[in-house]
Amino acid sequence: MRKPDLMIKDHRVNNNNNKSKLRKGLWSPEEDEKLMRYMLTNGQGCWSDIARNAGLQRCGKSCRLRWINYLRPDLKRGAFSPQEEELIIHLHSILGNRWSQIAARLPGRTDNEIKNFWNSTLKKRFKHNNSTPSPNDSDGSEPRISDHVTGGHVMPMHELDIMNICMETFSSSSTSTMQNYVTGSSQFDPFPMVDHNRYDMTAGAAAGLFNMQPPTQVGGAGEIGFYGQYGILEANNMGLERDLSLPPLESRSVEENNNINARPVDVKSNNNNHFNNGCFNNTDDHQSCFKVENMFGFGNNHAQGESLKMGEWDFEGLMQDLSSFPFLDFQVE
């Protein structure tokens, strides 16, 4: 991993009076603690303020990244389940390298995590194996022996410390304060992405926030919410309920896709062109996206090789397609 380092070159910071050196590289447990404490006490706000007020010599961006990818309490850790794998493959066939959109549909997973998983594991698997990879295939995503393992839940080295901070913070407040945190009835909600109905108001809730016990994934009596950074898609025990704050899956225009091979890659404006920016990096690979799709038998209703017109995808069909994943506890009407 990267060594902790000092940086001076953040021009934005250098423009103002704050010329203190900013740290770079790996986060130390102490820094994690500071950020975690600050976030738990003050909630999310302007990231550069957070960095400053939390006493961190980091840029706001770095704090944001650390929080989102590592410290956020609703993160699920450990290997991707076969169901998650399937969903990633499926969503990638639809969305391309729009990792944040894919992550928004995978509870507790970050875009970075999914991106890494795709680039390291799935992409390689497709490359070297033309057959359908079995969901049960064991690969490098298995937890490392050196990781802390708590009841089957893999915890990185100082996640336990972070959890202690959370517990400590909550226990230093009154129970009702904690209840306010968890229910979101206080002035701020430090965990806007957390399904507050999912955790009880005991000290165990903090453990729950850290996923000490992985949430039931399949057929969990509607226990698990389906949430992402854009919102919560929640199915509660009483019935299905959809929060439409989750962004719709985007499709591309016919023109956009038809022109993929015809125009030079514009590095600066290719964000909407996932076939250029990395599904695989050439036109053959562009097709292989669909081959993968076909290989898995997903989306046969829309991915028919070259005859596909992506702009014609209808959202309902797409959602029906997604709802074929049994572990997603929402249904499309």
Place this chain on the structure above:
DNA sequence: AAGCGTATCAACCGCCAAGTT
């Protein structure tokens, strides 16, 4: 045990869009 190659993943970089001054 040592050396080497590969896999993993945290974190950085650069770009962009939206908001603010």
Place this chain on the structure above:
DNA sequence: GAACTTGGCGGTTGATACGCT
């Protein structure tokens, strides 16, 4: 409307763990 700030995203890097010889 230009300049600046901030947040967000995808691509990439590089340190470390791991596995094989």
